[in-house]
Amino acid sequence: MERDPLRLVWRAAPGLTSLLVVLALLAGLPLVLAVLDLVSVAMDASAAAQSGRDTVSVLRWTVKLPDRISQEPVVILPGIPVARRDLPLALGGGLALAVLVAAVLWWVAAAMAGRIGRLTHDLLVERISDGIASAPVAASEDARHAALLAGAAIGGDRRLLGALPAVPVFAGAVVVAALAWIILRDLESTALLLVSLCASAFAANRLDALRRQVTLSGRSVATTLQQDLIDLARNLSAVSRHGTQSSEKDRIAEDLRPSARLTDRLERRHAALAAGTIVLMLAGPAAVLAATLWAARAHGLSAGGSASATVAAAMAVGALVIHRTGRRQLDELRPVFAELARLLGGFQSRRRSRDETPLPALGPVEIADLATPPSPDGRLAGTSGGFFLPAHIALEGPRDGGARSFAAVLGGQVAPTRGRLTLAGRDLRDADGAWHARHLAFAGGETYLFAGSLLSNLLYGSSGDVEAEARLPDALRVAGLDSMVERRGLGAKLDPRREPRLAERLVEARRALRASLDEAGQSALVEPFDPARYNPHATIGENILFGAAIGDTFREDRLPSHPFMRSLLDAEGLTRPLADMGEAIARTTLEMFSDIPEGPSIVANFSLVSFTDRDEVERILDRREAGQRGAASGRDTERLIGIALRYSERRHRLGLLTQELEAPLVRVRTAFAAKLPKSLEPAVEIFDPDRICAAASLRDNLLFGRIADDRAAAERTVMTHVRRILDRFDLEPEVIRIGLAARLDPIDPAMSMAELSAVELVRCIVRMPDNLVVEHALDHLPHAEAVATVRRLAETMAGRGLVIALSDPVAAATTDLYDAVLRFEGGRIVGQPKAAQGPAIDVSGLPSRAEPL
Numbered sequence: 050m051e052r053d054p055l056r057l058v059w060r061a062a063p064g065l066t067s068l069l070v071v072l073a074l075l076a077g078l079p080l081v082l083a084v085l086d087l088v089s090v091a092m093d094a095s096a097a098a099q100s101g102r103d104t105v106s107v108l109r110w111t112v113k114l115p116d117r118i119s120q121e122p123v124v125i126l127p128g129i130p131v132a133r134r135d136l137p138l139a140l141g142g143g144l145a146l147a148v149l150v151a152a153v154l155w156w157v158a159a160a161m162a163g164r165i166g167r168l169t170h171d172l173l174v175e176r177i178s179d180g181i182a183s184a185p186v187a188a189s190e191d192a193r194h195a196a197l198l199a200g201a202a203i204g205g206d207r208r209l210l211g212a213l214p215a216v217p218v219f220a221g222a223v224v225v226a227a228l229a230w231i232i233l234r235d236l237e238s239t240a241l242l243l244v245s246l247c248a249s250a251f252a253a254n255r256l257d258a259l260r261r262q263v264t265l266s267g268r269s270v271a272t273t274l275q276q277d278l279i280d281l282a283r284n285l286s287a288v289s290r291h292g293t294q295s296s297e298k299d300r301i302a303e304d305l306r307p308s309a310r311l312t313d314r315l316e317r318r319h320a321a322l323a324a325g326t327i328v329l330m331l332a333g334p335a336a337v338l339a340a341t342l343w344a345a346r347a348h349g350l351s352a353g354g355s356a357s358a359t360v361a362a363a364m365a366v367g368a369l370v371i372h373r374t375g376r377r378q379l380d381e382l383r384p385v386f387a388e389l390a391r392l393l394g395g396f397q398s399r400r401r402s403r404d405e406t407p408l409p410a411l412g413p414v415e416i417a418d419l420a421t422p423p424s425p426d427g428r429l430a431g432t433s434g435g436f437f438l439p440a441h442i443a444l445e446g447p448r449d450g451g452a453r454s455f456a457a458v459l460g461g462q463v464a465p466t467r468g469r470l471t472l473a474g475r476d477l478r479d480a481d482g483a484w485h486a487r488h489l490a491f492a493g494g495e496t497y498l499f500a501g502s503l504l505s506n507l508l509y510g511s512s513g514d515v516e517a518e519a520r521l522p523d524a525l526r527v528a529g530l531d532s533m534v535e536r537r538g539l540g541a542k543l544d545p546r547r548e549p550r551l552a553e554r555l556v557e558a559r560r561a562l563r564a565s566l567d568e569a570g571q572s573a574l575v576e577p578f579d580p581a582r583y584n585p586h587a588t589i590g591e592n593i594l595f596g597a598a599i600g601d602t603f604r605e606d607r608l609p610s611h612p613f614m615r616s617l618l619d620a621e622g623l624t625r626p627l628a629d630m631g632e633a634i635a636r637t638t639l640e641m642f643s644d645i646p647e648g649p650s651i652v653a654n655f656s657l658v659s660f661t662d663r664d665e666v667e668r669i670l671d672r673r674e675a676g677q678r679g680a681a682s683g684r685d686t687e688r689l690i691g692i693a694l695r696y697s698e699r700r701h702r703l704g705l706l707t708q709e710l711e712a713p714l715v716r717v718r719t720a721f722a723a724k725l726p727k728s729l730e731p732a733v734e735i736f737d738p739d740r741i742c743a744a745a746s747l748r749d750n751l752l753f754g755r756i757a758d759d760r761a762a763a764e765r766t767v768m769t770h771v772r773r774i775l776d777r778f779d780l781e782p783e784v785i786r787i788g789l790a791a792r793l794d795p796i797d798p799a800m801s802m803a804e805l806s807a808v809e810l811v812r813c814i815v816r817m818p819d820n821l822v823v824e825h826a827l828d829h830l831p832h833a834e835a836v837a838t839v840r841r842l843a844e845t846m847a848g849r850g851l852v853i854a855l856s857d858p859v860a861a862a863t864t865d866l867y868d869a870v871l872r873f874e875g876g877r878i879v880g881q882p883k884a885a886q887g888p889a890i891d892v893s894g895l896p897s898r899a900e901p902l
């Protein structure tokens with residue numbers, strides 16, 4: 050990693066950078082000289098045309114016009130004569146051409162700078178990502194620091210970064226061209242301009258240094274204020290107890306006063322120096338103008354020569370400003386690049402320091418006086434021992450006994466503070482993450498998820514392995530994630546237009562599921578959707594809509610306020626009864642759950658008034674009781690109807706839905722389907738027993754009804770029938786495929802802690818490593834499921850190494866699976882009930898997959 054941004058730009062695109070530098074020279078030398086010559090001729094011609102003589106008066110001085118104006122023809126550029134009558138057109142065209150050429154050169158230069166900047170960013174991203182990805186786990190803090198610096202290095206304008214090498218070349222070329230032009234007109238003017246440019250450059254340097262001091266002082270003020278406010282927030286209890294609010298404000302002001310005074314003083318100096326710098330920059334062109342006017346009187350310098358010299362001086366000052374801007378950006382980038390280079394260089398040196406000879410994947414593991422830093426899972430306190438790989442090894446003991454810490458060291462996640470851990474005589478600190486993934490995989494730590502499909506998250510770490518996806522179903526079964534994937538698949542939606550054959554099979558499976566329930570005498574467990582009947586296990590809103598909403602138009606909480614729906618409810622006289630039902634539900638709910646704190650799932654599952662809406666609903670009930678009318682009353686009615694639409698008599702059992710109300714609700718459903726305007730048809734898809742509803746989940750499409758809430762174990766029994774039907778129609782692989790293709794939200798993945806831990810287990814199993822280290826994949830599982838998972842793991846890792854950290858109950862229930870058991874207490878190995886030395890498994894016929902680091 051280059052410490053200097055200019056060297057990095059050159060290394061990223063040497064050819065394009067060279068072309069850009071040449072382009073800067075062309076724009077800075079020939080083009081500037083041509084423009085100045087055209088300005089000179091134009092001014093002389095204008096003066097001659099106004100006076101009609103070969104002399105002109107400028108500021109009461111008589112200035113002699115040059116010979117090329119008083120003679121025929123006029124030479125506007127060396128070798129380009131123009132007749133006097135064509136002079137205005139030629140000068141206008143020449144200036145327009147110069148502007149056009151400058152615009153084209155600017156466009157080409159900007160495009161080239163953008164391309165160079167993109168190549169530089171790509172190289173920078175490659176080196177930073179490679180450096181951070183290869184950093185050891187022990188350097189995670191440095192890696193995070195490098196990631197923050199990467200944002201500062203890459204977050205700027207790429208074109209400015211790509212143009213950095215050409216900026217000083219362009220500025221220098223403009224200054225050289227301007228000075229050369231002025232020297233040929235008047236030597237005294239050149240001396241004055243040089244003095245002005247040097248003074249301006251010196252003042253600008255001082256101004257930039259002072260600006261950095263102002264910035265640092267401002268940061269000091271902010272840091273002090275932040276720390277004081279954090280301390281204040283941390284000690285609010287003491288402030289309240291002792292009534293020290295006023296003194297705390299005074300203390301903060303006193304702490305800030307020295308830094309604030311320094312900042313004020315620096316800002317005043319900065320403002321004064323900035324004004325002086327501007328004066329010096331403006332003094333250059335003004336001095337050149339005054340000197341050329343004197344030369345016009347003393348030496349016969351023409352008006353065009355005076356004007357063009359002044360323009361040249363202004364160009365030189367502008368070039369100085371451009372160079373200063375580029376240098377300021379360079380100064381801001383250099384510390385960032387230097388720190389990045391230091392961090393990435395440290396990562397690379399750690400890699401180079403490793404032994405490059407292949408590391409074995411099988412052999413004796415020796416633990417010698419191993420100690421680790423403190424952690425929530427305990428620490429190792431200088432323990433020794435050993436075992437053989439491949440073998441099945443259990444690590445047991447209390448949670449803070451050290452078993453988990455040892456698993457993390459063996460998996461390469463924690464660097465020991467002292468001691469050695471060797472495999473076949475080689476220190477495992479010589480291994481990198483890629484070697485661990487292939488030969489000593491580690492399932493533990495915090496689960497990393499990223500935005501993408503569930504499939505891509507489960508195959509994280511298996512890129513390039515074409516057979517990994519084929520091994521995924523078995524890995525899901527071993528880790529116990531197959532039911533979660535199935536659940537996601539059944540909860541996903543299917544577009545019949547994209548997969549018409551699958552949609553037809555699902556309709557057939559729907560009919561077969563109904564037949565299976567009938568044959569088993571369990572048809573009452575699912576109340577089917579019937580256009581002519583009210584479904585008592587669905588909500589009132591679901592019964593009215595009798596379909597699935599697409600988008601927000603007919604979302605259940607918006608139904609009461611939709612004009613079309615309100616007109617149907619009013620026509621059947623349901624507006625008042627539903628509002629009264631909503632009021633009764635609200636009063637009952639508030640009374641039942643008033644003393645239950647926020648959080649219990651029973652409230653979330655049963656209550657139709659959430660904790661966040663409780664205050665609002667109470668105000669609505671107060672207004673209803675007071676008989677208030679007006680706009681608020683209309684909104685209250687809609688809110689209460691919305692509560693009623695979420696009501697299901699069989700689930701909530703408040704006795705509010707009578708058969709007299711069911712009939713008009715069915716009529717509203719029929720009218721809704723019959724009268725739905727064409728413009729609203731895309732907002733809802735009505736249920737049809739002969740086709741798939743694309744807006745509903747696969748589960749709802751298969752059931753085509755609602756599971757009875759009032760039957761014991763109805764959900765479990767029905768899902769058993771569903772799985773049997775999926776197997777019969779060979780739909781299980783399709784459900785798994787759809788579940789794996791579902792998008793995953795890394796912020797809220799809708800997974801339990803046990804499922805998140807199992808994701809790491811799947812990622813390791815699917816790679817088929819020589820050895821697998823399991824840290825905490827069983828923590829959140831019930832005892833029976835944890836034991837079953839361990840047995841599946843032992844079976845799938847037969848003939849390969851398995852080292853697994855277990856709680857004492859699980860270890861006791863699976864002790865027959867292990868070749869050795871290491872018990873950790875107080876950070877040390879305190880017992881080995883089984884022999885840990887020697888080949889517990891015959892490995893003579895097993896090939897080693899060890900590869901070079």
